[in-house]
Amino acid sequence: MFRAYKSTSSSIFITLVERKALSLGGAKKLMKQSQMLIPTLREMPSDAQVISHALMVRAGYVRQVTSGVYSYLPLANRVIEKFKTIMREEFDKIGAVEMLAPALLTADLWKESGRYDTYGEDLYKLKNRDQAEFILGPTHEETFTTLVRDSVKSYKQLPMNLYQIQAKYRDEKRPRNGLLRTREFIMKDGYSFHANYDSLDDTYEDYRKAYEAIFTRAGLDFKGIIGDGGAMGGKDSQEFMAVTPDRTDINHWVVLDKSINSLEEIPEDVMAQIKDELNNWLVSGEDIIAYSDQSNYAANLEMATSLYKPSQAVTTQEEVTKVQTPDCKTIDDVAAFLKVNEGQTIKTLFFMADDQPVVALLVGNDQVNDVKLKNYLGADFLEPANEDQAKATFGAKFGSLGPVGLPDEVIIIADRKVQDLANAVIGANEDGYHLTGVNPGRDFTPKDYVDIREVKEGEPSPDGQGALKFARGIEIGHIFKLGTRYSESMGANILDENGRSIPIIMGCYGIGVSRILSAVIEQHARLFVNKTPKGAYRFSWGINFPKELAPFDVHLITVNTKDQAAQDLTAQLEGQLTGAGYQVLTDDRNERVGSKFSDSDLIGLPIRVTVGKKAAENIVEVKIKATGDTIEVNAQNLLETLPILTKES
Template sequence: MRQSKMFIPTLRDVPADAEIKSHQLLLRAGYIRQVASGVYTYLPLARNVLHKIETIIREEMEAIGSMELLMPALQPAELWQESGRWYSYGPELMRLKDRHERDFALGPTHEEVITSLIRGEIKSYKRLPLSLYQIQTKFRDEKRPRFGLLRGREFVMKDAYSFHADQESLDETYNDMYRAYSNIFSRCKLDFRAVLADSGAIGGKDTQEFMVLSEIGEDTIAYSDASDYAANIEMAEVKTVYTKPDKPEKPLEKIPTPGQKTIAQIVDFLKADPVQCLKTLVLKADDEYVIVLVRGDHEVNEIKVKNLLGAETIEMADPEIIKTLMGADIGSLGPVGAPENIRILADNAVQYVVNGICGANENDYHYINANPGRDYRVDLYGDLRNIQEGDPSPDGKGTIRFARGIEVGHIFKLGTKYSEAMHAAFLDENGREQVILMGCYGIGVSRTLMAVCEQHNDDKGLVWPVNLAPFEVHLVPVNMKDEKQAGLTEKLYTELQKQFTVLMDDRNERPGVKFADSDLIGLPTRVTVGKKASEGIVEIKVRKTGEVLEVKQEDLSGTIANILAKLA
């Protein structure tokens, strides 16, 4: 492709509103432009890369027998009312009325549409399992769109849905998807982890997120330094085995602690160790208020509390209500003498705290030397805290470290959530009606593009992996007005195109501008045609390593092929 015919509007300056590297570079290198907050145009170079990512996805989806279809963005409100999400989704669901005042949603996802399709067509176990996917534009009205394509309001997604007669079949497809996703992100040359995203009922294997490791990630991942274990910190199981300190229990004592409310203040005031302290929270799980205890150096994990109780919802109790229930304000709460009608839950670590410090349920007073069983009741122990760096990995291998990640994929066993609400059933081999089991599987396609940029760049610009680069070779004559250079360039352009995808910079720009643009755009190899054109010698620069080679024109194709193969 001749660069003069392409539309690659590069920018010299870093755009003011772009906070992260990949966003800055995609703007500067002429890949994307913003149309509205969180809404972008993909210019030709980015459209090209999107195609390549889409092709990888299609190949891997086909390999596991998933069929491509295309569902609409316009979704009738009735379907969303059936599933209940019309009411629960909130302002992120973009809604509109048609000319007849009928309500529609702009699909952020397609569970309702596909469930309604399937329930109309699949009536027998003979037609199951079934796996369908699409690559399609999605809409989500983010409160604060940011980071370019990472958190946009209109974006390209691959979403897949599978339908099953039994759990075994769902598990199988889920595992196929896991492998396909691993292949896809590996082929996109991403450094990623598959992360456990739920510690729910069926063994914590019901949903996994594929996270690209990156400082700018919005999620924190706990991962093992010695295995492939990884989980959202909120989801990671704590398997620490605590030991009881070998020291005598002292008598419980109530002491004045004027104005001391936080663990940090108490530690300072009493010259104590945080591990000696008890954090006391009051939570509301569905309609029940419960007291939750964790050690002073730990953070309570509300999702674990919710799961332990089998509750649907969990939230912090209102401070006014806490005062009424406990007789003291937050900061002076504790389990000793807590009201008998409120259950006390404690993290496993609490059982091993000897002579603990806790609020006295009286403002400005604390107890010291509080011991479970002797001084206070615990109704239920469990794993109720967030994992921490340094904890042993739950899989028994290595130690937990933290990293930040960008979610690029998500696989999820939906079970009967939608099929039950929307009455998608089949007749089994015995003619009995059963609800279809479902799985759903998403990949942020435009987000993946951005994640690749975030992991593949340097201070001069983008550095594309060979298989995703919009072109493999950037052919750059130093001076198109020099007849020898122009002649050789045209010849090489014809020649190279037989074997490679080539972008030829035929613009009348200064060499400095061309080289800077070339580095920004980030194609794997640059062939510079300069003064030695008359001798038939050109220069190859490897974008990733900066390595520069002089080669004779007859060796050019072979050398480039070798370089690309090595880079791949």
């Protein structure tokens, strides 16, 4: 009826069977708001930069204990428990078994795997009173590998599929954006163990489908994308990213009150204020997704590639000439000074990969993709070399480096597009000079030509279907084929069908449980717009929780808690709704109705039922949060009416 936003959910109505499936394992279906800890705020917190963080705090879902550490208040806990229930149901279907390992881990296991010294400064390290070394677990590959190593001896005992849900710890240098970058976080981590790769492939595919089912049920807009194994040591991997909504999509963000028929009614100055409010918040999501606009291809920008077709142009090769390029420190400077296109220059970047000097060559208007380069080299560490190292290796400072005449110990890796260049410009390894007329293969020979560049939006998709588009995303899940990375280093072997000792093959599967709360709110935050009786337009932030994760299904608001008719009708509705399987939060506080409605918008339950002035007539007002639709209903017909109202949302 009155809407600018259309929910992607088919219905807010949930059957009794669905409600039992989503029950909170003994949590009450009815709670009084006066008895719950829901400390809402009148204003957005000043330190929040993304809308999910701001609303979680303002709506009373979380409170920060210290930097990167949060308390999950009752509403947040209910959301998380509902998500855990969804996970457990889907993991039951694929034969995954839940257990619980300790968060406090002995450092010896991590030294055995080799990760104790390579994981980096994010690892929490501590000692007990006897000076024994421990860590707080950020992941549990070593723990699960040891458990299976000591318990499983034959291929007949495999495959085995275990998982846990627990707090993890990472000493983030700069915690930020609420639950998206914290030092303590809730995670589901699973590990599978196999006698052969066919078995691993089957389980990997089971998890991929289970993750898709979980995130779909949770009401998330997500993409499964090609990802990087990173510190996990994985080979094949897939990330699951919650897509951050476009700030310019007004239809997504705005929910109109019944007082406004369409967006076109909103005056230009008010619409400008709404757009400014949307742009005031940083776009959440630490990752960029590159995806095809015409196919299913999607990848993290770190792993994304585009369609490459080698150049067929034939060009007469020129002689190499050294030219002076005073005060030219960048590709832009050189191209402008020599009056050439940046695409005719070769960019020379100098790295140290595990103490090995490496030169990366790219076409001048391209950017290096550090992850691709690191993965190609198989390095644990890759970092830019400093100017002293450059001077010692090249004999020149940054800005004049090139691949010609380098010592044999320097590995030269060129992006595949470099081989298409002819008569290019490169640094001369002499301060203030460059070489022109340089041709790859004739004047320098890289060890290899590989894809080490960062793709650009608009380039052709690698599958040849459509063009690449970019979107911000929040990583919510990641699955890896670990292979024998941990079993070999930790001696986790079994006897195969021929009696030979072989390393166990492993998979790893993670979901950022606490991140789900941020991702859901980021996608379901809304600006509620209304018009006052005097014609003034007002807008305020709130949440439209998807039905599957909302802490309660119905927000039952009693306008006048001192009115006996209202009290009686409220009690009647509580019984009807909970009896039908709805989970109900009753606002029984002695507060102004405006404050109650404001808190209701913030908290974000799918359905609001208001017991107001017509309580004596048995009439209540029902509002569907996702659409803003409002209707008066006889209380006796409420249970019959709710499914009809919610079908359109």
